[in-house]
Amino acid sequence: MSLTQYIVTFYILSWAVRIRGWVRRWRQPQLRGQEWFFNVHVQPGFYTGAGRKILHAYWMRIFIPSAIDIPVATAIFISGHLLLLRWLILALAVLIHLNHVFSVDLAERQARSFAVPEAEQPVRSMVLSLKTRRLRDYSNRKLEVALAVSYGVALAWLVWYYFAAPDHQNLRLVFAVPIFLLYVQTGMVLVKQMIVAWRMPVPQAQVDEHIAAHEESRKLYLKVCDFGRISCSVAILVWPVLLGASPAHRELFVTLWLISGLVAGVVATVWQEISRKKVLAVALRARPVKLPDLLGQSDAVLGPVCYQPSTPMLVLKGARGYSLNLGNTFAQLSAVYLAGLVVLMVLLRTAP
């Protein structure tokens, strides 16, 4: 199996995953029943009146990423530059999620005009947990040790392999892929930090249900990150095997590696769907409530980005939707990380 065949197969499989995503997002507004539109408690008759239009507009917006994908993918297939599909898959993964967040937010804001008035009143009391959330409390020590050992072993072997015949080995060929994967891995740790730090406002009513819903979602996202980190470390471990193999065996190894990658992707997707259902079951037990806005931001007109260093939230919600707070440490770290990623890619491309 060549890399091109692999990417085309991966692209086709991504469509299968997307169809499941459509179904899930299609049902999402009415998961709590006919009295609810996402987390907005709507008045009776909402779905036969104005709500029908809001719901249909939301349903249409779900398909925006695919409407972009189809012509772009067609152009790629016609041009024959099939390797470009990997960038399309990556861009779509980001676009689908951003589009979903935007669509849900817009639909909820439109539906609030038809909400039950009492349900729109913020609750009086909020509960604050005094338990410190640290990344290490959400990490599996054995897994972390295994990952560290795998990097150590693979990098030690690569250094030995390179210095064993410095005149013959290509520096970029030996180290570019593992260094890139290691950097991606570091990015995933940063994402994990953000997930752990993600705010957890809880109303006084149904405290246990709300805390359980937050914690289950947090744990699922962290597991998804860990799956990505495991994939990176396996790829780093396999790299020396590929380099050291004879040309005849190398092709076989690459084929086996790509097929196992596809199988792992399918298994991970199925696992994620099952886990997501469990998280949803927990989340549905907690009745959504409007929390008080202690910062008074809900009426503020914020742009897509803002700078508020004294506010520790990464994302602020204003009158027009969400705003990325560039004053937040994680936003700054993410910017540094992305800049580093660009520099690394340039360096790896230009290295001897």
Add this chain to the structure above:
Amino acid sequence: MILTIDTHDPRAIYQQVADGIKELIARGVLKEGVGLPPVRQLAADLGVNLNTIATAYRELQKEGLITVKHGSGAVIASSTSAERSQVELLRPLRAALTELVLAGLPSNEILDVVARELRTVTKGSK
């Protein structure tokens, strides 16, 4: 280990946070040496400015109830380090009793109220 913040409470948010932590210390829920979450985490969870929580922590530190060490964060202090004069401790009690007397409550009812509140505050403490 949870605090409740009431938006209709006339006390400022920082005061509610400080009072809530004090109550948890009095009830023995927060014991000596237990670490409190970083200011950033509490402020983000509650959706308030960093200064709000920092002010609450400063007040607790001033009263000797917590110690703040650079790098390790805020920790519940030992009970001996929170020594304060009796006059200072009795001042808020006297003010509260004055309020109850002015509200027209008879002495025996005030004693009942004080006993009940004391039981609530020390519930769970040894």
